[in-house]
């Protein structure tokens with residue numbers, strides 16, 4: 176049995192984990208037993224079968240959006256080298272890191288306090304929460320278009336340049352500020368998650384765990400027009416309302432409430448990409464240990480002057496910079512850092528000096544205590560040691576480099592452990608503010624910031640990334656140029672008519688009909704059934720918007736390679 180806090184700030188009814196039985200309901204009711212044969216895995220069919228959120232997890236694992244991620248870029252386009260992360264491998268790592276943070280939080284909450292009105296969770300409830308969390312992680316990037324970060328920008332740009340066809344209405348804004356998070360929730364909410372139009376239809380608990388920005392586009396633009404983030408499209412508003420009203424414990428999206436699980440997911444996402452991108456970029460040769468250590472140290476010094484971070488934060492981060500030079504640096508890197516620590520850092524700011532020992536003992540202690548790696552204190556193996564163990568003549572530069580990659584990997588692993596632990600401590604606080612990034616990482620906030628700054632400096636603004644950006648723009652805008660006008664030919668002027676167009680378009684040009692046929696049937700059926708059910712019947716503007724969204728359902732699902740191939744098929748005169 177574990178205890179968790181009963182209250183979460185700004186939440187009227189939610190428990191610490193936002194959990195009660197009502198949260199295990201699904202938005203679309205599913206038949207029980209054999210009648211549910213269409214929906215796999217079958218819920219409640221076996222006496223000892225999977226629980227509701229375990230079913231969410233199994234469905235997500237078997238789902239098309241998850242598989243679609245295997246061909247999508249995280250940061251580096253698919254590489255022949257096996258180590259580079261794709262959106263899929265990143266996603267799997269997020270699920271693991273989230274489960275680790277969650278378990279750490281539970282471990283912290285083991286001692287019940289009967290006075291504080293806290294809730295007890297059973298083992299079964301803990302499993303339920305863990306599955307909901309991991310499912311939310313599996314789906315969190317499912318709506319991200321091809322070409323990483325730049326795909327989203329290219330789509331936004333295309334709709335902005337097209338101008339005011341949809342005016343300033345919220346649905347027009349949805350397109351101009353196309354959002355990966357909102358698209359991921361859309362995939363979970365709609366009938367297109369599994370093959371043959373079968374639904375993912377996750378539990379409310381899982382859906383709420385996916386919501387990172389509990390508001391729509393209008394509010395997002397009003398809040399910060401430079402960084403427009405939100406979690407649901409106008410097109411899905413009805414489903415979201417249903418989700419809100421389905422249970423009084425459901426996170427009230429309009430009330431700015433967030434599920435605690437979604438905070439864990441967000442922290443796990445940050446830990447995963449900050450450490451994963453660092454490791455991938457180093458292996459791709461985008462910076463050396465020397466460059467990383469110098470850059471980080473300079474940044475760290477400037478933060479000290481600005482007093483941006485707490486003393487404890489700064490000390491923790493300096494320790495990790497030091498550790499990088501210790502574990503993965505060569506003799507020069509290590510000497511340089513030692514010199515810096517001894518001569519430039521005051522004792523007060525220097526945890527390492529305070530500990531009274533610079534070098535092997537301290538690093539051993541860090542590895543044993545912080546990295547979850549219970550080595551003896553004299554057994555830390557470092558790159559320097561590995562180099563001195565081999566005579567120089569036996570190793571060429573490529574072999575040395577490979578060896579160093581292993582040590583950088585070890586350092587990344589230590590950092591990942593520290594960040595997870597720090598996130599678990601912060602997220603266990605009852606007064607956590609989900610809106611503040613600093614609150615997610617507490618005493619290691621400077622560390623995550625520093626990693627992100629290294630990545631911005633050496634990676635995200637690199638010429639390699641500029642190429643990816645250009646490709647995203649050419650390919651995605653090219654596809655939208657063809658597909659959007661084609662589907663918009665299907666707008667039904669007489670919206671009282673029962674029959675509508677997209678599947679067997681009548682009266683559209685043969686060119687448009689051919690292009691529409693490229694869009695898989697499941698997206699067209701989804702549009703069609705939503706149109707039939709619309710009440711009042713969609714007017715022409717709304718139809719246009721929903722048809723544009725249908726194109727985005729298709730385009731955003733494409734793996735990078737397939738998007739390029741489709742673009743070539745449409746544009747290349749052979």
Ligand SMILES: Nc1ccn([C@H]2C[C@H](O)[C@@H](COP(=O)(O)OP(=O)(O)OP(=O)(O)O)O2)c(=O)n1
Pocket residue numbers: 249250319323324355356387404444448452635
């Ligand atoms: N100029 C940039 C900025 C970010 N990235 C990469 C870094 C991460 O690997 C990934 C992060 O993208 P997400 O879509 O996961 O975005 P965030 O987590 O930052 O925000 P959110 O999920 O809230 O949209 O994109 C990039 O390649 N180039």
